Amino acid sequence: MSEDNNSLEAGSCPTDTITVLDKTNLTTELVLVEYPGIVKNVEKMINTLGGNRKISEVFSTENKRLELRYHPGNPYNKPVNGDSHRSCGILLKVKIKKQRIKSENNVSSKSVANVTILGHVTKAYRFNSLCDFQYLPIMKDPVTKDMKYVLNELLPPKPKDCEQFFNTPNSFLFLPPFSFSKYDTVYSRFFRDNQDAGRIDLLKSSNPKTYDSKNIVSFSMSDPIPMGSAAETVKNMAVKYVSDDQLNTVKKMFEECPVWTRIALLYESKISHDKMKAILPHVAYYYVTGPWRTMYVRYGYDPRKEFSSRFHQTFDYRVRFNDGITEFVRVRSQGKLPENHEGLVLPLDYPYLEMNYLPRSRQCILRYSDIRLPQVQEMLQKVPTPLTGAVCTEKYGWLPQGFDNQVRQIVASYIKVTMTDFFKKQKKDGDGGGDDESIIDDEAPFTDDEDDLTDDIKNLVEEMDVSE
Template structure:
């Protein structure tokens, strides 16, 4: 019987050298005997056999506690017994560092303590070695190795002083207490330097090499009838999506008729005549529509509208009439009354707070103990109430949530979506209607490439008016909901 010392690791623990041997446990020793001798090697079985987990730490360990802390501590190591470990040298002190994942390998291993027994020869003053004793310390089922892992860049927030030295600004970027977090919202707000880190760390845990080779190999272009165009690269690739919609930007010449391929596609498909007539009637009444407005107005299936639209209209990509589907042979740049169909985008989900405030509130939740309470106070202070935040237990909220979709903005009503596109004629707000009546450009013979027939800055004023009405509606509904909740409690 022999032992093959393969996949050998030396684990130094004091004066003891432990070997991890990659062999099945049942083949290493005879269970009927306590000690087995072979080739001057003695293997003794220990009655108490423990189970171990090996970690190949990528560094010289002088402080075991700090090494365990970089791995998350003993609790985290025991928790990740069946998963990869995370090695982070700045685990608690720097959020801008990326952990390194270990490569976990499973198997059946033994941890053996080897002792060389030295006996003195009475006839000689020299010492001779007669045997080696191997004690089974325990079993090993998994090994965590960081040698093949990819160590990404680590970022430490700091700035360069006038004397050329660097000082850290981590405490100014990431609050550690509730008081420091609240300081961000009390004027004057401290002006900190920007610390811009990459958008994301690498998504791969191991390094990879790009092999530049042809996607398709072993095909012969010299075969008769076989051309490069007939060779399909990647048979599982998705087929190219074909669209026959005519598109135009604000400065292009608008098309006067649909493309022949669009007409051919419409003629090949069978559509309900009622859908065809409804779209034809809609474009005869109004020359420009938003696709969502057509679907809601006519109560049609989105797939039918999408397939039939290229026959009746072309799509304007940019400009004052961007996102509109315009009837053929109609040019809004030549009609002063087309200001009614100019479009405006309103993101309701961003109402009440800027991007910087959003980042601050997110840090409150993630980093500061008790940050949820600070967050709720901030929401009340800035009145950040979108459709997904508020009291939903009242009849007013339930009525709004179950209402039918609409493409028009009406005073005192919430929009059906968190982001809406509106035409000027679909905003039914008295303040906006009064503003539009006074903001038409006078003595203007041509439309502006960005403002159309309206004066510059009109859309910004309309957004502010919609914001005020939206805020007023939210506050009114929340007040009614709170009163109804109080009455039920009484």
Template sequence: MAAADWGPGVAVPVELRRERHMVCVEYPGVVRDVSKMLQTLGGEEGVSRIYADPTKRLELYFRPKDPYCHPVCANRFSTSSLLLRIKRKMRRQRGAPGPEAHPKVTFDIESLGIVSTVYKFQGMSDFQYLAVHTEAGGRHMSMYSKVLMVKPEKENFFHQELPLYIPPPIFSRLDTPVDYSYRPETQHREGYNNPSISGENLIGLSRARRPHNAIFVNFEGDEVPEQPLEAAAQTWRKVCTNPVDHKVEEELRKLFEIRPIWSRNAVKANISVHPDKLKVLLPFMAYYMITGPWRSLWIRFGYDPRKHPDAKIYQVLDFRIRCGMKYGYAPSDMPVKAKRSTYNYSLPITVKKTTSQLVTMQDLKQGLGPSASASARKLASNKYKLKDSVYIFREGALPPYRQMFYQFCDLNVDELQKIIHRNDGAESLCTERDGWCLPKTSDDLRDMMSLMIRHTIRSKRPALFSSPAKADGGKEQLTCGSGDEDAEDAEDEDDEDDEDDFKPSDGSENEMETEILDYV
């Protein structure tokens, strides 16, 4: 669009191309060759892969062919910008001699697209370690040809004499300056002596105990509590401020009348209650078992599962999806996402996810008061409810996470229930490992559930079992699927001593520990 007739300071109309969305990279250098510039960013494929994941940072390698090159990272930002192409044209006027022959200048403005994402390199570059050895005369010798294997080599390649080259085991996880807030050391007066080591001089918890007042019981404990602590009752009365809270209390009370033992996920799947209020309500209704076959579960006050053989259907099963080449799929191939991990450190090439918004009292009461509309109450009634798949196992459906805590009664498969009820009427002793069930009951349940999940994954992703290598590793799936129970037993016996059978999945977290920390 020509802008010759527009004066200075006047807005120029530009036709927007809304169908073209672009990504901007503020490259920290002078670009003379676009292809070489893209190589430093990982190529078009690498840039597309980073752009597809909002949690990743764009990496720039100044020496893309050097495997020891440490990248600098760009942060991702949202923006609302335009990419314009402006051409300045000059036309000299003919026949006008002297200083009056001023050239005629015109500008052509064209909108190429809308920029919605921009990557900015705001951090500092880390130290670069080169595979170079300095000889005695000061001459530098490259060692890349000796430390990098680019083709199959013979044994002599690994026994050649090389100078010592040890790169750092880890680089800095931060690329932006941090204020350490250094303070001077404490200066004591003359004659001061450190106090003796005693309980009163030791530093305890860095925070006050959370006022939820839950009662924890071990399997070896003698008696179970009959009623909650008075502090727990008072805390619930303080937060029970509207009719919906009273309704939630009655619903939870009915749940414990129907079934004396519940997991927190099962409660959250049956009633809609804010998580912060559930932390206060559960200690008012039940006590928490820490060890034994009912660990990590909430048990109704006055009910002792160690004295009731019929309580075996409420025992907990710690189930983890098995993965590995012998099962036909690797952890990265599993169509089940991993939970967050305590060891999921924030690396320089990643960014933290957006934190959850704080909930105000107005948010808690919105749609819950007596003056709220019917539509608002209906919306709030299911706002915090979870899907029943978080605590119920069904054949043909994959668990939502790689590590799950199921109760025996929530295993909705007839074959699994037959294993649980093998000793009905013959329960004689309640043990800490197996409860009222026969020994190795949990192991048998895990084996059968793993077999069902393997068949489900195979039906959902048959490509994982198509290659010869994976087909060999998946022989046990084929034999089990054909009904050959003897082959299945033989495979299970061979795998009993394999440590990988019960290896925690990547990203799994200890839910029981997390729940206990909510109350201490």
């Protein structure tokens, strides 16, 4: 009360209020249900929520919706769902007792407010969803033309009445739809006829785009290949400030070799990733499936018709040495290797696989021409030509079946040779190093003899039947 309210005129009844607070039940946890209606009967309100048992089941289950049915006995209505939200509050019970005090010149009253905390609230259920159409089983009587409640004629009231129910003919049809809407949440989304109206196309600030989808294709033996780029690619290069020299550098690389990997283009051109991302849709299309998966191919070049494109097919190699080599070959998300390992593992941005080095990462996407191992290149040269009956297939391209498995065995053998030399050098230098037997191959037994490994590689090449 303000001071003006406390200073009353003569004959008025000033009031003093004393508040008594009881904090005994402060730790009691309660659940708040924001009921969307005026409650005049608590029992009927609880029945609309499914009863005490259903309410307790919802409260004890995480992320379960509380159903509200305005007609609990009517199965032909859709419930309004209430979602749980975090809340913070306390429930108070206030009792005020007033006592009048009479004196000679004035009459005053004294109030005592007993405030009891019933508990605190941490979770609340709010009914913010849409209320779908509700149906009442009411039909018009054809004789009296009055509306009558026909639920008992639609459903048997008791299980024992089923025989009588199905033997009684029905004179009307009541076929309400299951639901009118699939979702009951409100979307504040506005639809416009022109999505690009009022946007600045040059800056690309409100609707940034990555690659043009026209240059991303799936491999097929019958579909035509893209022959040129879209007009938007020129604008994208202008936004990224791509110079003519940078564009000509990439074009020259695709003239020399029509198929490239992304990492090889970045390594050979020395162009930044952002600018290369704008240049590639202008000069090449991208395969997402097939023998040239993840490869950029020059517009107009069809690898399905060029036998030389076998050198540029995709080779997906994954390191299979789970013991002994994982400390050397890293995942791309990991940091730098120790200094004593830098001369053993190829850099992450190096696009080729060299002899006497470990792969740059545990999974490498390479072209077969990027595998700089003599045995692999010799196998590529011995692949049967189209004159001898070779054809391009959707799964293997120009290479025979099982060719990739033979190349994996050769690469795995070279990796074992590299690791053996590394451990022998460490032992010779007195560093302790590791144990040769800790390197395990899933496909072939490990051997410490380098000459035996070289013989195995030669045998793989000789065993390849070039006549097929």
